[in-house]
Amino acid sequence: MLRLFSKTLKTGVVTERVKKPTSDDLEQLGIEVKQQIDRHFKGSLAIREVDAGSCNGCELEIHALNNPIYDVERFGVHFVASPRHADVLLVTGPVSRHMQTALLRTWQATPEPKWVIAAGDCAVCGGEFGESYACCGGVDKVIPVDVTIPGCPPTPKMLLKGILGLINGVKTQSQPLAASQK
Amino acid sequence: MSQSWRDMFSQMLSSNQISHKPSLIQDTTLWQIESSQWQQAARLAKDLSARWVAGWAEQVEAGFNVNALLEKNGDYVLLRTTVPEMHPQLPSQSTVYAAANRSERHTQDLLGIHFTDCPDHRPWIKHQAWHKHEYPLRKDFPLSGQPQSITPPDMDYAFVKARGHGVYEIPVGPVHAGIIEPGHFRFQAVGETILNLEERLGYVHKGIEKLAVGRSPEKLARLAARISGDSTVAHGWAACQAMEQAASVEIPERAAWLRGIACERERIANHLGDIGAICNDVGFAFAQMQFSRLREQWLRPQLKDFGHRLMMDYIVPGGVSLDITPDACEQQLQALKTLRQELDVIVPAIDMNSSLEDRLYTAGYLSPQTAQDFGVVGYVGRASGQDFDVRRDKPYAPYHALQFNAVLEDQGDVASRVWVRVKEIFASIKLLRQMLSQLPEGAIKADWKRPQAQAEGLAMIDGWRGEIISYVRFDENNCISRFYTRDPSCVNWPALEKIVLNNIVPDFPVCNKSLNGSYSGHDL
Ligand code: SF4
Numbered sequence: 001m002l003r004l005f006s007k008t009l010k011t012g013v014v015t016e017r018v019k020k021p022t023s024d025d026l027e028q029l030g031i032e033v034k035q036q037i038d039r040h041f042k043g044s045l046a047i048r049e050v051d052a053g054s055c056n057g058c059e060l061e062i063h064a065l066n067n068p069i070y071d072v073e074r075f076g077v078h079f080v081a082s083p084r085h086a087d088v089l090l091v092t093g094p095v096s097r098h099m100q101t102a103l104l105r106t107w108q109a110t111p112e113p114k115w116v117i118a119a120g121d122c123a124v125c126g127g128e129f130g131e132s133y134a135c136c137g138g139v140d141k142v143i144p145v146d147v148t149i150p151g152c153p154p155t156p157k158m159l160l161k162g163i164l165g166l167i168n169g170v171k172t173q174s175q176p177l178a179a180s181q182k
Numbered sequence: 183m184s185q186s187w188r189d190m191f192s193q194m195l196s197s198n199q200i201s202h203k204p205s206l207i208q209d210t211t212l213w214q215i216e217s218s219q220w221q222q223a224a225r226l227a228k229d230l231s232a233r234w235v236a237g238w239a240e241q242v243e244a245g246f247n248v249n250a251l252l253e254k255n256g257d258y259v260l261l262r263t264t265v266p267e268m269h270p271q272l273p274s275q276s277t278v279y280a281a282a283n284r285s286e287r288h289t290q291d292l293l294g295i296h297f298t299d300c301p302d303h304r305p306w307i308k309h310q311a312w313h314k315h316e317y318p319l320r321k322d323f324p325l326s327g328q329p330q331s332i333t334p335p336d337m338d339y340a341f342v343k344a345r346g347h348g349v350y351e352i353p354v355g356p357v358h359a360g361i362i363e364p365g366h367f368r369f370q371a372v373g374e375t376i377l378n379l380e381e382r383l384g385y386v387h388k389g390i391e392k393l394a395v396g397r398s399p400e401k402l403a404r405l406a407a408r409i410s411g412d413s414t415v416a417h418g419w420a421a422c423q424a425m426e427q428a429a430s431v432e433i434p435e436r437a438a439w440l441r442g443i444a445c446e447r448e449r450i451a452n453h454l455g456d457i458g459a460i461c462n463d464v465g466f467a468f469a470q471m472q473f474s475r476l477r478e479q480w481l482r483p484q485l486k487d488f489g490h491r492l493m494m495d496y497i498v499p500g501g502v503s504l505d506i507t508p509d510a511c512e513q514q515l516q517a518l519k520t521l522r523q524e525l526d527v528i529v530p531a532i533d534m535n536s537s538l539e540d541r542l543y544t545a546g547y548l549s550p551q552t553a554q555d556f557g558v559v560g561y562v563g564r565a566s567g568q569d570f571d572v573r574r575d576k577p578y579a580p581y582h583a584l585q586f587n588a589v590l591e592d593q594g595d596v597a598s599r600v601w602v603r604v605k606e607i608f609a610s611i612k613l614l615r616q617m618l619s620q621l622p623e624g625a626i627k628a629d630w631k632r633p634q635a636q637a638e639g640l641a642m643i644d645g646w647r648g649e650i651i652s653y654v655r656f657d658e659n660n661c662i663s664r665f666y667t668r669d670p671s672c673v674n675w676p677a678l679e680k681i682v683l684n685n686i687v688p689d690f691p692v693c694n695k696s697l698n699g700s701y702s703g704h705d706l
Contacts, residue, residue: 102335129408133325
């Protein structure tokens, strides 16, 4: 037990500071729902990750978000086990046709309001696998996508920026929701 | 020297009137036999306790070539037979080798070859993305296929049923609770105890074998690097080595060493991540935090030295894409020292921990006999007494020039798999030290040569999960006409169904993680 404490204390805090994304970053991340976000999330976000045919490279980097260096939980972001608890689906992979229904059902099981992030080139546009007898060629072919994070795989920093961008919107640019957008 | 198993096998085939015309794919023996004797040949190989390694088929002019790769003591033999295009069928080898079953079903689903008296004819890779009598790997099947707008779920798969007082069923997946790949597990349990587990994979089938057709060598390397992201270096290496063999391209020594460095780095990165995750699955967060920190610190320099955090696309046909500076070598050597020092504190701390001991020892037992029957490879095999490592038993550059001890245990439980991986980290540190300090000078990439039409290549590479087999055939235009790769997961997944028996349902995640098969690498 002593060893555990001693190593824990000696390791100290390794978590790194992350800058809020600038509007340029957000532009790059393709965030399209800036206005709606502020109102709904209030700084906390539950994410359900769905692998829809990824090569698992994207998953490795998503995992890294939970390591003590990025420690995404400090921003109120947590990964949940069920779509019923989720605000956001974080989807990877070109959507293999064998996963198409599963992805649709996961999306249907997520309560409104909900957002979808397509993470990784495959999810954004099919990537190396494209569209074929086996792949749908991107998440937006199956469910509506709000944010895209390119990269093969996107680095944890890119992912973090994408997610933070979604939470913060661009505070400065946020506008009240129009009455029709419910 | 005593007679090799290959010679004995050859004699046995002859005395059983199985003619086997010999030829070679580079240095691998290839025997063409009659399709009617397909199963008998497997039986003779099994009598010599050879391991069934991989099986795949290919459409050729005369019909279909069907291949089965066998191995013993690092000596590989490829059996090949040809079946006609009309009613292609041949006797199954899965009655002899359990490991052949899913592979034969894969071939049945994608090429429409019928394996007679195969004990299990259920579709495997095929769900509902194409029709029953269509076969994506046949030449007349277009890459685009004829998909429906929404592919229906695969509802009618005939899972094994268990009946009896208090027996209940738990379906899990394809979407799982964690950040992991999709697949379906069907449990039958009594109380908390698992009576039976059946896997249903194929959810992430991306048509990789079909996508490979017509690609240039560079493009195939990119695709291979995305077969299983966690093994991007190993798969890239295997595909490139197979292509280089086919094209008779000699890669520079320095390139081979750099590939070795990347591959051992990948091994360490994955072992670090997984050891932490296994401990986390039994609620031991200390290890998870420490190991995931070490993993992150390990990945970071790779962006600079290898051009990518996971070293994707570092290996290219003919060599590698980026040279390493002497400074970077020095920094990496220093990082090895730091890693070793950190592990020397963390490993004893988890070793002494009784709550970990409680959960990991005796959980998820795989007997050496079962491991052998399934031809299990990598750390799963090495934790259950299977003394095989491609790097040692069929060495390729740079390993033929390096000192290295393969790790072996025979306890076969989750703890044993963890310890094998801890020891493999130490072994890889030693290998890296040798490679970094003796790195040969010279070029990092050889010029590509156009391979002859129909040239074949077959490579075996030891990735962090174990032996990867990669096969290519070129057409007349320097493009790929057939690519097959057998991820170690293909032979390891069936073992999970045995590993979990009589364990409690809540221990399934840790058992699964201790094996950590790739879904993507398996489904292709
Ligand atoms: S984007 Fe790249 S890393 Fe992510 S799933 Fe696709 S191929 Fe793999």
